[in-house]
Every structure is written in structure tokens, then in C-alpha cells.
Amino acid sequence: MNREAPTAARAHAWGRIYFAVQAVAGLAWWVGVFLSPAIRTATLGSLDPVAVAAFDIPLFVIGSGVAAFGVRAAAVVAAGWTGVVAVTLAIYGTITTEAGWGVLIMLAAAACSVVALFFVVQGRVPTELIVRGPFAFRPASNRHSTAANVGATMGQLILFWGFFLVVLPSAIWWIEQRWNVSLPFPSAAPPAGFVVLVLASSLGIASAVTMSSAGGGTPLPSAMPNRLVIAGPYKWVRNPMAVAGISQGAAVGLMLGSWLVVAYAVIGSLLWNYAVRPHEEADLERRFGTEVQRYRDSVRCWIPRW
Template sequence: MNQAAGALLGSGRWVRESAASRTIGRAYFGLQAIAGAVWWIAVFTVPAVRRATLGGIDPVLMAAADVPLFVLASALVALGARWAVWIAVPWTLLVAGAMIVVATVTGAAGWGALLMGAAGIGSALAWLLLRFGRIPADAALAGPLGFGTARRGTPPLRQLVRTLLQMSVFWILFLGVIPLGIALLEWRWALRVEFPVAVRVLGAGILLLASALGVWSAFAMALRGDGTPLPSAAANRLVLTGPYRLVRNPMALAGIVQAFGVGLCGSSWLVAVYALCGILYWNELVRPFEEDDLARRFGAEFEAYRARVRCWVPRLRPVG
């Protein structure tokens, strides 16, 4: 296939993907409109729902603004009125921010803060699908998160030290600071559920095993790949040893399982959900760019490796 034909086919695929993405965006707003309508019916008919989601907020005043600006505007977007997205999305983000502040200050309406926060994120992502035909995750892949390779010939010990330092920063941020913040909000919003001791012990075991996998992967990346896990200082050689013989993304897998373990042993179901959201983020937004970069740099060697080793589910027997 010549280059021009390939470009045309690639353009056609992008058009199809964009159309499908915009359909998904409109479908999201349709579901949001239905969910909003059901919620308001429950607010006025079920006192427990009103207390859990609105606290002391006057439901009549809230509904007077929210029904047209959230429910009806979302429905209009779903029906094809693209202009209505400029009503639905800013209003949803405004209400989400306000509900988070109210719930954090008063300790009431925690479910309202959580649901509107989720609606705010969903609305923003759906708007990106409608606006660009995709979620432009590549815009975030810049600076230290941009793709590049480590300096060749760096002593393996130095690469290992850099790798362990990078991993420590990520662990502190994504397994410490962020989960702690989520757990504090969970407690303040009265959403905390105490897990049985057995579940917390299981979480601690999962955390230790996943941490061991992360360290094992770090050693393999630094000593065999002549690089670090940081995308801007990636390995110069395709790593096919250690945990990479079992699964293609052992460090990402380790990080997600670690966060899930933190949620279990810390008795925080929201942290566990945060970890599961990491799967969607990594698999749908980061992995395509990472694997395109690997395919560009390592060609047939990476394609053969990708065909033999699964992305997330480890092999029972390591590849030869």
C-alpha cells in the first residue's frame, strides 16, 4: 500500500471513529437527562433521597434551575442541539463544584456531591467527544509525560536509582496523597463504610504483592532496558525479561492493583473505585499512544511480542 492510500484509509478510519465518538457523547447526555429526571422525581417522593443528596438545600429552588439547565439541556444535546452543550456542561460543573463545597463544609449531602462530581466529569468528557470526536489525551503527554528515550550508555546503577526515585514519587502521590484526600472526603461526606477485618487484611496482602511486582518491573526496566518507566526517559531496548515475560504492562498493572489494595486495607470503597478508574484511564487514553511509540521504535520485534503476551492478564507460563 502506498503512503497516499494509507493516509486516505487512516483519514477514513478517523472519520468513522469520530462519528462513533460523537454518537457516544450524545448517548451520554441522553442517559444523563434520564438519570436527572429520575433523581428529581425521587427527591420529591422519597425523603431519604432528598436528605442524602441535597441536605438542607431547598429542593424547589434547586429544581427550578436544575431541571431546565441540567435535565432539559442534556436532553436537547442528546437530540442533536449542539448549542445546548454550552448550557448543560457549565451548569453541571458549577453545581458539582457547589455541591462539593457544601458537602465538605456541612458534612451533609455527600451523595449529592459524589453524584454531581461524577456527572461533571462525565459531561466534560462527553463534550470532548462531541467537540473533537475523541478525548485528546495526547495533549497531556508533554514534558515529563511526553515520549522520549533515556540517554544511551547511562550506567545501569544510575538508571536504577532514577527509576526507584520516579517510582517513589508516583507511589507517594498516587498511593498516598490522592487516596488520603479521597478517604477524607469520603469520611466528611458520610459515605464511609467500615470493611470487615478479613477484607482489610486481604487488601494489605494485595498491596504487598503488587508492590513487589512494581519493584521487580522497575529492576527489569532499568537493568535490561537501559531506561526508566518515565515516558520521556523510556527504555532504549525492548524489555522481554522478568515480569514482562508474563504481561505487557506489569508496572501499570502493579500500580492499579496497589491502589485497589490501598482502598481495601484503608476501608475506603471510593479509593477502590479510584483504582478501577485507573484501568479505564490507562487502557483507553494512555496505552494506545504508548504502544504506537513502541511499535514505531521496535517494529516487528514489538509486534511479535504483543501477539504473544497479553496486556493485562498475565500468562500462566512465561514466553521463551
């Protein structure tokens, strides 16, 4: 029996359900736009709602409604139009500092529409595309010494932390201020964030050093360890570097007082868990067989087992 067929059928159904919900939500939003000046200002700024509705209602609301019946062309139109609106509104909001909440709503709708489109058209999301090319899983060269692997890992940490914990959160914080969508944080948030950042960074460094020294490789997919690592933090949780990275992102969000940065960390955790982790674990199982299965049965992915 082909197990993929029921899975694809369920995904197809979920995609149709999403487009149905999006059609109803879009219609409700347009009713709110025309009845409430507050909703209109928060989501459209100074844009003429009649001119926008002339395109958005047929392409977004009606298109999503037709896609809910499984019409693939309608799903393509609805998802494509949602992406165009999200990008256009983001540019408008960044220039004018208006319609910030509308930008966030449309960005979320665009992302969900793309997933729903894949569900309707293919019955799945082709997450395997993430781990191809330079991100394909490949073992590190055995010619490198332990010191070389540790040094390469430290260099990777500096680059990745600099981008994902400094550059990207700073840009998100600036956008949050520019779009006027910031929310108040308690005064205890920054010091609490600093403590979490220190602890999470310590866990990240310990995990990286353990992986590179005991595993004979680096955290990068293109130079993965040659041995299964179950030492150090890996004795308590299967993915301590992911736990550390997500905690670091949330901690930076607390320090900046930015709920969007915290959301960025949460979204990153979901993407890693559902899009990357299955492929990583499948690769480990191909290379290490029953050893990985025993390890997976005894050590949890996210919650430490002491």
C-alpha cells in the same frame, strides 16, 4: 477510505445517547427529590430544592435533552453547568458533611458529561494532550549508566508511591468520612489488602528494576527505555508495572476500608488503559517496529501468559 469518519460518527452518536440518558436520569432524580425526603437529604442536604431546581432543571435536565439532539451549544451548557454544580456541591458537602451522595453523583455526571461533550463536538476525546510537554514520550539519555537508571527509577517509585498510595488515598478516605458515604468492609479486608500490597509492590519493584537495567531507561515517559524489555515480569504480561500499581491502589483501599479508594484504583486503571496505553504502545511501535508487534501478539496486556 477514511477510517476515522465512522469512528467519529459512532462517538458522536454515543455522546448524544449519553446526554439523553442523563436528561432522563436527571428528571427522575428531581422527581425523587420532591417525593422522597430521604433522597432529598442524601443528595441535597439542607439546600432548598426549589431554588436549586430553578437553575438545574433548565440547564442540566433540559440542556442535556437538547444536547441529545446533537446541539453543540446545549452540550457545552449542560457539561459546564454539571461541572459547576459538582464543584459547588463538593465544597458544600465538605463544609457541612451533608449531601455526600449528591456530590458523588454530580462528580460522576461531570466527568461523563465532559467525555460526551468531546464526542458530540469533536467525535473523539483528545487523549494525546496527556502525553505532551513534560509527559511526552522521550528515550532516556544513553550517557546514563545502568546504576544511574536504577537509582533514578527507585527515586521515582518512592515519589510516585508516596503520592498515589499514601497522600492521595488518605485524602480520599478523609473525604469519604467527611461526606458520610463510607460503607462497611468485612474484617478480613485489611489483612487481605496487606498481602496484596506486599505482592503487588514486589512485582512493581521487580518490573522497575528490570526495565531500568535491561532497557536503559526509567518508567517515566520523559526518560523511556532505549531497548524493548521482554525480560523478567515482562515475559508474562506486557504492563506489569500498571498491574502492580492498580493492585496496590485497590489493596490500600481494602486496608483503609474505603470503597472510594478502591474505586479510585479502578478508575485509574480505566484511564491508563484507554487514554495512556494506546499512545505508549504507538510510541513503542514507532521505535521498535515488528519486534513490538511480535511481542504484543505473544504476551497479553493484563492477564499473564505462563
